[in-house]
Amino acid sequence: MDEMHNLGFLLAAACRKFGPATAIEAAESTLTYQELLEKANAVESALKKHGCQHDEPVHVAVSNHPSDLAGFLGIWLAGAVAVPIHRMSPAEVVVSIRKKTMARLAVDVASGAETNGNPVIQVGEMPPQAREELANAALIIFTSGSTGTPKGVVVSHNAFSGKLRAIDAMVHFRRGQRTLQLLNITFSFGIWVSLLTLMGGGTIVLPEKFVPALLLEQLSNERIHRVGVVPTMLRAMLAVLAQGNGACTGFIPSCPALRQILTGGEQLSEQLATQVANLFPETDLVNIYGLTETSTCDFFQFPADRQANLHSLGLPSSRVRYRVVDEVGQESAPGAVGELQISSPFLMNGYLDEPALTDAAFAGGWFKTGDLAALDAEGQVRLMGRSKELISRGGNKVTPMEVERAIKQFDAVNDCMVVGAPDAILGERIHVLIVPNSGCVIEPDALRAFLLTRLDRFKLPDYIYVGEALPVGRTGKADRSALRNLITGGSLVPLASRS
Structure with a gap:
């Protein structure tokens, strides 16, 4: 495997480069880059003692604890595939995912003290047989399953690291910058924001949980350069301001360090974008469109894009091609509603153990997003909703x-x-x-x-x-x-x- 496309190699290199600097800061503790790598090395060593095989799926427990990313890194250094699962997931969900992955090993760095310091727990007897779609895989990310059984999206090191470079070319993570991390790292949005912060030499700032009033306070009173949110969080923040409760009474944001508010995961309404932009006039509100299956972040709508074409998804990221097709797969005329399809080197390997579902998700080399869209006269994409909706x-x-x-x-x-x-x-x-x-x-x-x-x-x-x-x-x-x-x-x- 090319090390320069391996997430473990890239993140470990960042840890060695920025050693004494603060990698992750939380209320209860902080981790330097060196300490993060040491914890990851302990995970790698424990996995190898269990005979962890190359491309073997390994569950990693996460809940935005400072040590959670050491679990990802340790799994990658051991040559295995990280399967993030939230610590608060119901037992039935965990069992269901385990049946799908057939994982025999699970990593929980934060709970190591409860297991005599061992971050690895054996949850099965035999390693699963090799699967073709797990070759060079970095992640298996399970979708929310709001319309059915969750699917395991398999993303390779090459795809995700390549998309990370494409994202960074658009939003520019830099050394010493502080990212307020409110996003769940069981999902790709939270994962890429975390990885790019660390690979760029920044600091991840972890609140205990998302509290709208606390978000406003942190953005105003702490040196935060970037925050990633879903629109629901922005709506909750504006609701607190509208109510004028407690510490937020008379709040006027003064956030000279805040460069970017990154938002995605659901549609950003025009009204919400305007409200947030007015509240933070010196900050770029960047609306992002992408899917787990495409390694996320296929389009970026920056403020200038929004001003030029309010309804457009904005600029495609590097090496991303797109088209809108009708029900028989023919490209739609400008203005006609069809399905948005995406082609890039960053597409998923497939859905874990579901070859028929994987085949159905593609039309040739194009991934069928399931989103309805229309192209305007300039070739810009306007999202019209989900085909299933x-x-x-x-x-x-x-x-x-x-x-x-x-x-x-x-x-x-x-x-x-x-x-x-x-x-x-x-x-x-x-x-x-x-x-x-x-x-x-x-x-x-x-x-x-x-x-x-x-x-x-x-x-x-x-x-x-x-x-x-x-x-x-x-x-x-x-x-x-x-x-x-x-x-x-x-x-x-x-x-x-x-x-």
Whole structure:
């Protein structure tokens, strides 16, 4: 294997280069780069004592503890494949993942003291047989499984390290910079933000947990250069400001060090982008689009991109090609809605032990994202929603994102989420949950009259609900499946139904 494309080699080299500097800072402890490497070497040694084989999947327990990244590094130095699992995952989830990976070894550096200092636990008897898709694999990342059984996405060292270089060429992680790490490192967004911070010689700052008021306080009072968030976190932060609670009363951010707010994982609405940009005028809000299967970060929307083309995904990252195709795989004309497909050297090896599912995810060398998109006259990509989220109402196809964009232009609306739910007559009806602006009341008739100036009548919501927040899944992202379940289960009562 080419060492320059191996994540373990690259991260260990950074640890040797920046030795005494602080790598990870948390409330309870800090780790220098040298200490991080020492912990990783202990993991590597323990794995080898267990006879860990090359490309063998090894579970690593994480919960954004300072020692967690030593687990990743130790696994990579041993030549194995890291399978991140959150420490708070239900036992059934852990068992399900273990059945899929057939892992016999698990790493938990933070709990080493409870196991006589041994960071490696044997959870199975025999190593699994070699699998073709695990050749040169760095990670198996399990998707959230909001629409079914979680899938194990296998990403190689070559793919992920290559995408890291492409990302760094766009956002420029540098020595001495401090990254506030709020993202879960069981998922690719949190992993790449952490790795690029360390490979660049920066410091990861770990809060105990995400608290909106604490985020505002840290950004204002600590030297933070970069923070990665999902839009749900930004909405929670703005809600705290709007309420004017406690320490945030009269908060006016002064964050001279803050260079970038990186956001992704779910769609960033135009209203939310404007609110955050106004709150932090000296900071670049960078909206990122990508998937675990593509090693993340395929498009970057910088402030200048947003000003030039508000609805565009922005610039593709290096070596990423894209196209929009219709139902028969032909490239769509400008303006026509189709599926966004991506080709690059950074695509996944496949889904673990699911060759049929892997084959179905590709069209030749193109990965089928499942996202609906349209190209404008300039070839810029405009996202229109998920193909699985497409609502079929009386034979008419409706994309939730189009309806959401229109609703968010209504003055009383802070945020919203649109889903389809089964209906005996029309097949599906359109449901929307609205989070109003502080002090505002949603009048259904006024909202529908407003929407009639922006949408075809068949795209208007059939049912309107009001809530304090959008439901989120275990990744912290707004979750359509959770909303659909609340509606079909009768947990929400609509303001009014459409006549």
